[in-house]
Amino acid sequence: MAISNIDEKEIKETKETKGTKGTKYTLGRITKINSQLIEIKFQKSHAPKIGALVFTKPLGSKFSVFFEVARSDNDGTVFAFALSSIVGIKIGDIVKTDGKGIRVPAGKETLGRVINLYGKPYDFASGEDIINAKTYLEIFDAPDTDVDFDESSIDILETGIKAIDLLLPIPRGGKVGLIGGAGVGKTVVTQELINSFVAQHDGLSIFTGIGERTREGHELVSEARDLGIFNKTAFIFSQMNEVPGARFRVPFSGVRLAEYFRDEYKKDVLLFVDNIYRFVQAGMEISSLLQRIPSEVGYQPTLFSEMGSFQERICKNKNGSITSVQAVYVPADDLTDPSVVASFTHFDSIVVLDRAIAAEGIYPAINHLDSTSDFLSARTVGDKHYKVASDVMGILEKYRQLQDIIIISGLDGLTEADRETYETARRIRNFMSQPFFVSERFSGKKGIYVTIEQTVESFGRIVTGELNYIPEGMFLYKGHVSEVIEEFERTSNKIGEIIEKDDSKKAKKDKKKEKKKNKKASGEK
Structure with a gap:
């Protein structure tokens, strides 16, 4: 031919x-x-x-x-x-x-659907093997829109998660990195953010799974159905068993769909990427196929430009915003790995999940001293919020310093002021924990959404040390500090009733003994 x-x-x-x-x-x-x-x-x-x-x-x-x-x-x-x-x-x-180039279907037809990078459905709803969308978009054909750089219009997105809203505020239209090794809770935090965004903010979500396991994808879709957010979310997957080219291009399909919903539907969109590290890995495999000379640690020489071509499209404009939350796997828990560094440069907030904190049973296992946010300032969050956040960070930093003294001398080696700081820090760390809606079936605890106002008020009371009389264990997995006080009072009343009952029994017993003794003495006479 x-x-x-x-x-x-x-x-x-x-x-x-x-x-x-x-x-x-x-x-x-x-x-x-x-x-x-x-x-x-x-x-x-x-x-x-x-x-x-x-x-x-x-x-x-x-x-x-x-x-x-x-x-x-x-x-x-x-x-x-x-x-x-x-x-x-x-x-x-x-x-x-x-x-x-590669085209992806766009529009309401993609909501509540599970598709691959060019729109072929994985769910086969109604038995069809294509998405009958009216609009198909080239994934690299980014729209010409004016990015909103007006700092006076910065809007902080309320997540309902205390540990994030207090110390790691997320700007609407910003980018957040969830950094952590395997098994520290990145996917669970991502799922909770999807739930809060759709349920509380009436937004749309795009979940982009790069190199996802089939089991993980199935669980995510199943939980989205149970939580009632499935029909406001589009799921785009490239599974772990697929070729590197698919994993390398699926994030661009996700961001192109997000751009369409932002500009045509005038919606705020939450774009989730799990896991951005697998995007880097796929690029490394493609680079090897093309026989490019690798750079440091074997990564592709085009690593930073490839990352930038994706990240620069996540922004806010006059039509709406794209806010992105990206899970980042850290190889061997090494934060200096080039793949991690390439991601860091684009994030407005970096949320580091720590295995040691997870081992203590505190979830989300966020290490706030290693995490950062460019938007934690009095100008963006307000004076009261910023003061409370600064006090919390100061106490947590002092707590880290006191650990060395405690290892050598124990608690007896601390001054009275340091012991007070230590006790306050323990309560702050425990209060950072929170029951999630997406983990109700596993934890048995009902999920809690906490507003920023409630969060600031609660931590404002804890940092003063006024609640140090309450055992630190009672601060675990609570929403508002009033719940801690109520549990303490309820427990104290029960203990008081038990003590009172025991005292009453003892008094009756003593009275009976005394009566018996008097009777015996009377008989001897």
Whole structure:
């Protein structure tokens, strides 16, 4: 077959191209296959540009195999990495392209659906194998919008999570990194944020799963249904078993859909990414396929530019905002790893989850001394909030310093003032814990949403030390400080009743003994 431009009428229509009447395709031929990378020969004048989507349908297969052009030579040869399984393709197969990039469906049709990076559903609702959306968008065709840089209009997003709202405020339209190793609670915090945003702020959420396990994705979707937020959330996944190209491009599908809801629906959108580290990993694999010389620790030389091309699209404009929460896996708990550093530079708030705090049974296991927020200032959160937050941070910092003395000398080695600070810090740390709505079925504790006003008021009382008479264990998993006081009073009353009952029994027993003794003495006389 000659390699040339042909009209759609001359080729067999496929499910992927159905409905694109009048589309013209350029044909090429596969000349080399190297793992997930293929070499394709086009006519020199018709070679597609970098970023174009090409596809072929293996003989006997129901589904097409997709590739993205990553490099081209002057003679019409292009190199493309796979976006789906390459099973069935062979040298000599014909590929097609219309010159456009990856497209994702957009609009209300995607809400309450679970799809892959180019819109193929995983959930197969109603039995269909495509999303019948009116609008399809190229994932790299970012809209031209004016970013809102007006500092006077900074709006802090209330999450309902005390440990975040007090010390790590999140700006509407900002980016937040959830940093932590495996098993410290990144996904649970992410799920709780989705719940609070949809339930309390009437927003829309886009969950982008990069390299997710099937079990994790299934649990997330199931919990979203149970919490009643499923129909206000679009789920875009590239699973762990999929090719690196799919994991490398799925975050761009997520952000493009978020841009559409922000600009066309005039909505505030919460974009979740779990896990951004797997995006970096996929880029490293693609870079290796393209034989690029690696940089430090084996990462791709284009790491920072790739990260920037995604992060810079998350912003606020006159239409609405995209606020992003991104889980970041930390290899070997090393915060200096290049993949972690590349993410750090873009975050407005960094929430570090600590394994040692999790081991103490305090969830969310946030290490506030290692975490930061660019928006914790009197100008953005108010004087009262900032003062309470500063007092809390000062006490927690002093608590860290006192740990060394306690290890050597014990509590007896502390001065009276230091002991008071230590006791206050223990209560602050415990009060940072909170029951989540998404973990009710596992913890048995009803989830609590705490407003910023309630949070500031509660910690404002704790930092004074006025509540140090209450055992520190009673501060665990409470919402407002009034709950702590009520439990203490309730427990104290019960203890008082028990003591009173015991005293009454003892008095009766003593009286009986005395009577018996007097009777005996009377008989002897």
